[in-house]
Amino acid sequence: MEEKSKDFLAGRVKDLATRAYMNNFITHTDFLSVSEIAMFHQILASEGVSSNVHEYCGARYVIYGGFDDAERAMVCFLPEYMDEETFLLSEKSEQTVLSCVSIKPVNSKFSDDLNHRDYLGSLMNLGIERDQIGDILSGDKQAYVFATPEIAQMICKELIRIRHTSVKCEIVNASECDIRPEFEEIQGSVASERIDAILAFVYHLSRSEAQKLIESESVFIDGRTAYSGGYDLKEGARVSVRGHGKFIYLGQQNVTRKGRLFVSVKKFI
Template sequence: MDREEQLFLHRLHDLSDACFQRGIPVYTDFLNLHEQTVFLSALPEFSHVRCYLDGGYETAERKIVCFLPVYGGFEEGPDREQLPIVPVRISSSAGKFTVPSTHRDYLGAVLNLGIERGKIGDIIVGDGFAYCLCTENMSDFLMEELKSVRRNPVACTRASFADLEENQSFTVITGSIASLRMDALLALLMKCSRSRASECLAEERVFLNGKLCVSQTAVPKTGDILSVRGVGKYIFDGVLTSTKKGRQMVQLKKYD
């Protein structure tokens, strides 16, 4: 564990200790996949409190850690509506003249306001709009100050968590692989050789259900979330058919 990871864990311990000593819920900012992996690897160290990860919707990639007291009415876990996460809808007001914007465009516009990356969770992009998850203490500033994305004038309003699930869009990917193991699946998704896919695993760019995956032989299950840094995020839909030669036709949905 390097010094940066040690400092990160030290901050988590400070928050969990505050939760334990004061008997109140305490939350982190949004964590990326690597930070979540570091936290989960040290989970036994936080046995004095209850710990939950949540990003505002079921398949969120960036998540906050919720530290809750063991007693005092917090035994059932956090209610999402009570979390310090606010979904903000960013809508273009340019009508038919709206210039298509990507995830990078929305994220860049938000960060250009001076907002720290940890204050922003996932961004779900639609046609002429996007949903941006942010921490509660940053939501009013974001809604008041964000005026444009790319060349589009935008208006920001508070949304509901239900809106996030309803407005996700996917691209369906199907293909044939020799075996149902991670290097073969990555080779399909990245359109590369299995040796290059293995390098991607060794470079610690692959996460399965939010946990770092470095195993070439890991076998995903139907419904698993696969994230590859620099490539995309996918839901594994499982095996559709198998050929007589033993190849398997698989299907995944890529988050747009």
């Protein structure tokens, strides 16, 4: 479950992008963590490639995890004839890059109360590597796992029990997954829209504690590592904080009489 080194990832994405461009077919990475996706953006920046262009070594790319707001995702490099919209429409119908597995108890009446750790542990016990599966969305008596098609088939064949609960698995269309990360909207006043100020507000930290998180490269804004506490968040920015969670910055609502900003965020719980 170790993260990929920057040199390894740099070589891998260059090879995949080149193959997609030269051979005109889809290639993709394994599932990457939030920090590995940030590393991918760093690799592009180090080569003078703007991540806003969504093209590398001649090939267009899409960061895709199976649904909006997916935390773990693949970098998919596209053939010349395919754009992002075409790719996403194709995946909805064919699921060639990743598959969605539904996991349910055989008898819900006698099911344990299973959580994310239970599902992940059972998959690891099958010998599956973490980079072969994406997000695990667990709800009441059911979970959905995003995985490569080969691993999805393996899960359906081999996963029959989680803790003391017998389970049944089947591959379903990702659109059938009706579980999404839950969130709460919180509002409050801050001195500015600086990332360190917003972090302190959202997670009840001191500004110095927020700054330490940034200095340890534990904060990611729209998939990119945050290096400065002075960065002003833009409305709609998606922020992930290692060890704390993630939130979407909804922006400034108004200004208080004392000149502080009244802001809103959507915090995932």
